[in-house]
Amino acid sequence: MRAITRLLLAALLSTAASPTNGFAQTKVPDLRQATIEDLMNIEITSASRKEQRAADIAAAVFVITHEDIRRSGMTTIPDLLRLAPGVDVAQINSNKWAVSVRGFNGLRANKLLVLVDGRSVYNRLFSGVLWDEQDLMLDDIDRIEVIRGPGAAIWGANAVNGVINIVTKAAADTQGGLVRVDGGRSGEQGAVRYGGTLGAASYRLYSQWTRRDQSVIAEGTRANDASHTVTTGFRADGATQPDAWMVEGGFTAGQSRALWPNTDPQTAAREPIANDPSDTQGVHLLGRWTHTRASGASLQTQSFVDIAGRQEPVANYDRRVFDVDTQYHTALGAHHDLVAGAGYRFINETFAGHAGFSLTPADNSASLLTAFVQDEIALFGNRLAVTLGSQVQYDSGSGAGVQPTARLMWKGLPRQRLWAATSRALRTPSLQDRGIRVDFPPVPSASGLPLFVTALGNPAAKTENLVDAEAGYRLEIGTAAWIIATGFVGRYDDLQTQEQSAPAVQFVPSPYILVTSKFGNQLQATTRGLEVAGHWTPVPAWRLDGSYTAFHVTPQLAATSLDPAAVGEDGSAPRTQWQLRSTFSPVARASFDVAIFHVGRLERYQVDAYTRADVSAEWRFTDRLSAMAIGQNLLDAAHAEFGGPSSLVLATQVPRSASVRLRWTFR
Amino acid sequence: MTTPRVHGRWLGVASVALAATLIAAPGIAAGNATDAVPDVAVKAAFLYNFAKFTEWPALPAGAPIVVCIVGDDGIAAALVVTVREQNISGHTLEVWRPQESATWRGCHLLFLADAETRRSAGGLGAIKTLPILTISDGKGFSQAGGIIELFVENARMRFAINVDAAERSGLHLSSRLLGLAKVIRDGHVQ
Numbered sequence: 026m027r028a029i030t031r032l033l034l035a036a037l038l039s040t041a042a043s044p045t046n047g048f049a050q051t052k053v054p055d056l057r058q059a060t061i062e063d064l065m066n067i068e069i070t071s072a073s074r075k076e077q078r079a080a081d082i083a084a085a086v087f088v089i090t091h092e093d094i095r096r097s098g099m100t101t102i103p104d105l106l107r108l109a110p111g112v113d114v115a116q117i118n119s120n121k122w123a124v125s126v127r128g129f130n131g132l133r134a135n136k137l138l139v140l141v142d143g144r145s146v147y148n149r150l151f152s153g154v155l156w157d158e159q160d161l162m163l164d165d166i167d168r169i170e171v172i173r174g175p176g177a178a179i180w181g182a183n184a185v186n187g188v189i190n191i192v193t194k195a196a197a198d199t200q201g202g203l204v205r206v207d208g209g210r211s212g213e214q215g216a217v218r219y220g221g222t223l224g225a226a227s228y229r230l231y232s233q234w235t236r237r238d239q240s241v242i243a244e245g246t247r248a249n250d251a252s253h254t255v256t257t258g259f260r261a262d263g264a265t266q267p268d269a270w271m272v273e274g275g276f277t278a279g280q281s282r283a284l285w286p287n288t289d290p291q292t293a294a295r296e297p298i299a300n301d302p303s304d305t306q307g308v309h310l311l312g313r314w315t316h317t318r319a320s321g322a323s324l325q326t327q328s329f330v331d332i333a334g335r336q337e338p339v340a341n342y343d344r345r346v347f348d349v350d351t352q353y354h355t356a357l358g359a360h361h362d363l364v365a366g367a368g369y370r371f372i373n374e375t376f377a378g379h380a381g382f383s384l385t386p387a388d389n390s391a392s393l394l395t396a397f398v399q400d401e402i403a404l405f406g407n408r409l410a411v412t413l414g415s416q417v418q419y420d421s422g423s424g425a426g427v428q429p430t431a432r433l434m435w436k437g438l439p440r441q442r443l444w445a446a447t448s449r450a451l452r453t454p455s456l457q458d459r460g461i462r463v464d465f466p467p468v469p470s471a472s473g474l475p476l477f478v479t480a481l482g483n484p485a486a487k488t489e490n491l492v493d494a495e496a497g498y499r500l501e502i503g504t505a506a507w508i509i510a511t512g513f514v515g516r517y518d519d520l521q522t523q524e525q526s527a528p529a530v531q532f533v534p535s536p537y538i539l540v541t542s543k544f545g546n547q548l549q550a551t552t553r554g555l556e557v558a559g560h561w562t563p564v565p566a567w568r569l570d571g572s573y574t575a576f577h578v579t580p581q582l583a584a585t586s587l588d589p590a591a592v593g594e595d596g597s598a599p600r601t602q603w604q605l606r607s608t609f610s611p612v613a614r615a616s617f618d619v620a621i622f623h624v625g626r627l628e629r630y631q632v633d634a635y636t637r638a639d640v641s642a643e644w645r646f647t648d649r650l651s652a653m654a655i656g657q658n659l660l661d662a663a664h665a666e667f668g669g670p671s672s673l674v675l676a677t678q679v680p681r682s683a684s685v686r687l688r689w690t691f692r
Numbered sequence: 693m694t695t696p697r698v699h700g701r702w703l704g705v706a707s708v709a710l711a712a713t714l715i716a717a718p719g720i721a722a723g724n725a726t727d728a729v730p731d732v733a734v735k736a737a738f739l740y741n742f743a744k745f746t747e748w749p750a751l752p753a754g755a756p757i758v759v760c761i762v763g764d765d766g767i768a769a770a771l772v773v774t775v776r777e778q779n780i781s782g783h784t785l786e787v788w789r790p791q792e793s794a795t796w797r798g799c800h801l802l803f804l805a806d807a808e809t810r811r812s813a814g815g816l817g818a819i820k821t822l823p824i825l826t827i828s829d830g831k832g833f834s835q836a837g838g839i840i841e842l843f844v845e846n847a848r849m850r851f852a853i854n855v856d857a858a859e860r861s862g863l864h865l866s867s868r869l870l871g872l873a874k875v876i877r878d879g880h881v882q
Contacts (some may be wrong), residue, residue: 065850
């Protein structure tokens with residue numbers, strides 16, 4: 026046996042010296058000739074190699090697992106994102122959320138890219154995500170990958186501050202039936218699913234119904250912002266080696282209320298708030314085909330169509346998206362791992378404004394062409410990984426852009442990972458940045474004349490630009506604990522401002538004062554932050570997860586800017602956040618989990634810091650039937666999480682709630 | 693089925709070199725005086741042996757035995773080296789790395805790395821009555837209905853076989869294999 030070992034080591038050493046030729050000439054040590062009895066006598070070096078892949082990526086990555094989702098008792102995607110370190114989730118009202126990472130939050134936060142099974146759910150109207158449309162069947166989500174920091178080199182424009190990648194389970198993993206019912210103070214949710222097989226293919230059909238109850242304006246005063254959504258869809262997967270395919274589709278429809286500012290000049294003075302319902306509809310279909318070679322190289326092509334409409338008090342909005350992209354992943358020689366891809370997207374959007382809102386042009390079509398290449402190079406016997414990549418794109422609306430990245434990861438120290446990266450990312454102007462117009466109803470001014478304010482988009486709006494540097498360190502302590510720290514510095518140029526004109530007195534039809542506010546790009550900002558996350562499993566039945574995030578923005582407004590509010594950007598994201606989660610399974614049938622989230626004060630919007638505590642306790646009667654009791658926001662009767670003009674609708678307070686869940690599965 | 697050998701020879705060389713790099717890393721880190729062999733090489737050799745002592749019903753003469761590796765590229769690379777130009781009773785071995793559990797149905801032997809097993813419970817359920825030899829180094833895999841579980845005892849590789857799971861799959865495992873294994877039944881250690 027010793028001879029085999031020596032031969033192996035000799036082969037390896039010669040390989041290290043001359044990776045291809047050396048190995049080809051050296052005889053491979055023949056473990057094939059070893060009998061099982063021989064193999065059982067070989068001493069081996071390590072008991073397991075269960076490195077989580079996330080640990081080997083030179084970026085700040087966190088994965089919310091299916092288990093995390095199930096045990097949290099949460100029923101919305103934005104709530105679930107609270108589980109990831111460094112994500113700033115603020116609930117605006119019962120059915121609207123502001124979600125961002127590394128600052129610049131708002132209802133229409135515009136620096137985060139969100140994908141569901143590779144389908145971008147980002148919206149060109151304002152470059153953000155309409156979270157109330159993302160009512161995904163929670164039981165079918167495999168994981169949510171949260172990448173903090175620029176991901177533009179692969180994912181493309183608008184992956185400026187982060188990428189959220191929601192991945193649903195393959196149909197083979199959701200076989201049989203499932204019925205789940207949640208009910209309590211915050212609303213109800215019901216979900217049904219059935220999965221089966223058809224020949225070599227697997228499929229599932231599902232439907233989820235969600236009703237969200239009203240939030241409160243103050244303790245005891247409800248906000249009339251209830252909502253309901255129905256989502257129905259399917260997914261099918263099949264394969265004949267070496268090809269695999271997946272098709273999924275879904276339909277969603279919902280209605281929600283919110284407290285909108287009334288911009289109708291006829292009624293605004295009498296009724297400052299509009300509370301008409303908003304309706305949303307969406308349908309999508311996605312297909313993906315993957316061809317894998319024996320070498321592990323793979324070619325993947327996917328295409329989707331996405332058609333959606335919204336009828337809100339301020340406007341009707343419709344979008345139609347067609348997307349096709351392809352990517353190839355292969356090893357090149359001994360040291361290169363290459364991914365390259367290209368894509369095309371066509372988008373048509375129409376906007377019919379009401380009551381003072383309009384968009385020019387009202388009908389928009391755009392084409393987007395993208396291509397990227399990324400090479401991960403293994404150096405020094407796989408101890409250093411260098412990743413170089415760039416994305417180039419041509420957008421028929423905003424022109425060409427280049428978004429490169431360079432990343433290093435040092436794996437030479439046992440149980441430790443050290444990485445650093447620098448990237449450039451772009452946020453292209455949205456339709457509203459260019460062409461929105463809002464004529465606000467008049468308000469009385471100090472001079473006695475009525476004051477009219479008009480907000481205008483800027484047809485010459487510039488692309489926002491981030492150059493970022495970040496570094497991370499990961500340490501495993503024993504087999505039961507790890508800690509990760511990430512630091513970053515970002516420099517933003519050409520951030521959006523609202524440039525106000527001097528008040529002008531107009532005399533026709535009767536005297537009034539007019540102030541216009543037009544979008545400009547006159548803000549620079551530097552962000553700095555530290556994100557620390559840790560995990561500890563003191564005993565197998567108990568795990569603790571915690572994180573701490575510190576964040577700071579230094580805005581630098583151009584001397585020529587006439588935006589009085591832009592310097593307040595510093596206070597639009599919490600300076601500190603922390604969370605602590607305990608998941609405990611005292612016996613196989615029971616679990617008891619506690620999660621505490623603390624979010625610092627938003628100075629700009631005068632929203633106080635809050636601490637949220639959630640508790641969930643589950644009992645599994647059998648492998649098929651379980652019940653869970655859930656308490657959310659237990660520490661106060663209600664608290665505000667957001668406010669100010671960035672919320673668009675009136676921000677309300679999130680009340681304490683309790684609910685019960687029953688879950689039944691069958692074959 | 694497209695034969696995987698259409699790809700160029702350089703890819704084969706790359707796989708060998710990749711295997712070497714992966715295997716070399718812990719060896720170099722541990723210093724050169726050790727007699728120990730990296731576990732990926734040993735696990736790959738075990739997989740090859742398990743294939744040798746298993747009979748698949750209705751495997752056409754000359755058809756390849758498809759070995760699928762999920763979640764451990766090191767083992768896959770080592771296995772590519774191990775099974776090169778080998779055949780078992782006239783069947784060549786092909787190594788695949790399926791991305792989705794939906795594609796497992798095309799495998800004869802399916803290895804799930806430790807980190808993958810917890811995520812894969814549903815996918816395993818869907819194939820338990822198919823003639824697929826499921827193997828993992830994840831703790832508790834055989835009690836949970838997998839057929840073979842690799843584990844380490846006194847720095848030596850051992851394996852457990854769940855004979856109920858093997859029976860459900862319709863595979864025939866040789867008595868030599870069963871003689872060396874820790875034999876268990878569903879949910880119980882015997």
